[in-house]
Amino acid sequence: SLQRLASLAAAAQQEAQQSRQQLQAQRQEVERLQEQLGRARQDGERWASALQRAQREAMEREATRGEEQARQQELIRDMKGRLLELLREKDALWQKTEGIDPQMPSVAPQDMGLCARCHKDFRLLSRRYSCRLCQGKVCHVCSVDVGKQGRCCLLCYQQRQQQAT
Numbered sequence: 001s002l003q004r005l006a007s008l009a010a011a012a013q014q015e016a017q018q019s020r021q022q023l024q025a026q027r028q029e030v031e032r033l034q035e036q037l038g039r040a041r042q043d044g045e046r047w048a049s050a051l052q053r054a055q056r057e058a059m060e061r062e063a064t065r066g067e068e069q070a071r072q073q074e075l076i077r078d079m080k081g082r083l084l085e086l087l088r089e090k091d092a093l094w095q096k097t098e099g100i101d102p103q104m105p106s107v108a109p110q111d112m113g114l115c116a117r118c119h120k121d122f123r124l125l126s127r128r129y130s131c132r133l134c135q136g137k138v139c140h141v142c143s144v145d146v147g148k149q150g151r152c153c154l155l156c157y158q159q160r161q162q163q164a165t
Contacts, residue, residue, distance in 0.1 A: 117142035117153055131156055 113122050116136035122128045129143045130136070133156040144157040152160075 115139040115142055117155065133160070 114120065115122070115128070115138050116131070116134075117138050118141065120126065120139055120141075122137075122139065126139055128137045128139060129151040131138055131143070131153040132146070132150045133152050136153055138151075138153045142154055143151040144154060145151050146157070
C-alpha cells in the first residue's frame with residue numbers, strides 16, 4: 001500500500017505540476033489580455049479626443065459659414081436697395097428729360113470752310129461730308145456712315161434713331 005500511496009502522491013504531484021503550469025499559462029494570458037485592454041483603452045481615448053476635436057472644428061466651420069452667408073445676404077440686400085435707388089433716380093431723370101425737345105439740327109454756317117457741328121476748319125486733309133438729312137457740311141468725326149444712303153451728321157442720326165424706337 002505504500003507503493004500505492006507513493007504512486008498516488010506522484011500522480012497528485014504530477015497533477016499539481018500540470019495545474020501550476022496551466023495556472024501560469026492562464027496568468028500570462030490574463031496579463032497579455034490586460035495589456036491589450038490597456039492599449040485598446042488608450043486608443044479609444046485618442047479616438048474620442050480626435051472625434052471631439054473634429055466635431056468642434058466642424059461646429060466652428062459651420063459658424064464661420066453661417067456668418068459668411070449672413071454677410072453675403074446683407075450685401076445682396078444692400079445691392080438690391082442700391083439698384084432700386086438707381087432705378088428711381090433713372091426714372092426721375094427720364095421724367096425730367098421727357099419734356100425737353102431734342103435740339104433741331106442747326107443750319108449750316110454760311111462759311112463753307114467750317115464743320116456745322118464742331119466748327120473745325122476744313123483743310124487739305126480733313127474731308128467734308130454733306131448730311132443727307134439737313135444738308136449741313138460736317139467733318140468725318142461729326143458724321144455717321146449710313147451705308148448706301150451716304151453719311152449724315154451725328155445729331156440727325158441720333159434723332160432718326162430715337163424716332164425709330
